[in-house]
Amino acid sequence: MAGENAYGLENVERVWARVTGETPPARDEAAALRSFMEDEARDGAVYAALSRRAARAAQTLSRMAADERRHLWELQVEYFLLTGDSYVPAPSCPAPGETLSALRRAREGEIAGAAAYRTAAAAAWSRPWTATVWPRATASSWMSSASSGRS
Numbered sequence: 001m002a003g004e005n006a007y008g009l010e011n012v013e014r015v016w017a018r019v020t021g022e023t024p025p026a027r028d029e030a031a032a033l034r035s036f037m038e039d040e041a042r043d044g045a046v047y048a049a050l051s052r053r054a055a056r057a058a059q060t061l062s063r064m065a066a067d068e069r070r071h072l073w074e075l076q077v078e079y080f081l082l083t084g085d086s087y088v089p090a091p092s093c094p095a096p097g098e099t100l101s102a103l104r105r106a107r108e109g110e111i112a113g114a115a116a117y118r119t120a121a122a123a124a125w126s127r128p129w130t131a132t133v134w135p136r137a138t139a140s141s142w143m144s145s146a147s148s149g150r151s
Contacts, residue, residue, distance in 0.1 A: 022051045033121055034087055037072055042088040043069030047107055049094045140151055 044065045051061035072089075079087050 029085050030079065033082065034076055034089075036113075036116070036120075037075045037079065037087060038089040039116075040068050040072040040075060041107075042092045042094070043106070043109065043113075044072060046094040046102065050099060050102055050106070054099050079134045 047061050047065035047068060051058045051065060054061060076087065078083075
């Protein structure tokens with residue numbers, strides 16, 4: 001398990017120092033994480049709302065909403081390790097509109113989100129938080145569902 005976590009037991013002292021405030025995190029990293037968390041929360045709410053409206057795709061959309069909630073949780077863990085504080089995005093009340101148009105907008109949002117994650121991963125920040133979250137989060141629920149043929 002420690003092999004999967006870049007902040008396993010060998011790095012406890014460094015993480016603890018950051019959590020206790022001895023090493024202040026870079027503002028850009030914390031702001032980027034908050035922005036990503038807000039996006040994941042909003043996407044999860046949209047997919048959940050769409051799953052209630054699209055009977056034939058309800059199961060797939062529910063899985064996508066669950067994926068977005070998992071991404072949010074992973075980002076929240078990273079945020080806590082970075083800042084020593086928690087962050088919960090404000091609840092969103094999605095109004096997806098017409099179902100097919102909402103799905104198109106969601107797909108465009110997933111593509112833009114993947115690009116944002118790639119940009120964040122390429123940035124030279126002091127702590128490579130994207131190394132643990134980015135590979136899973138950019139394999140977006142939309143793309144992984146579409147490529148695996150699940151519906």
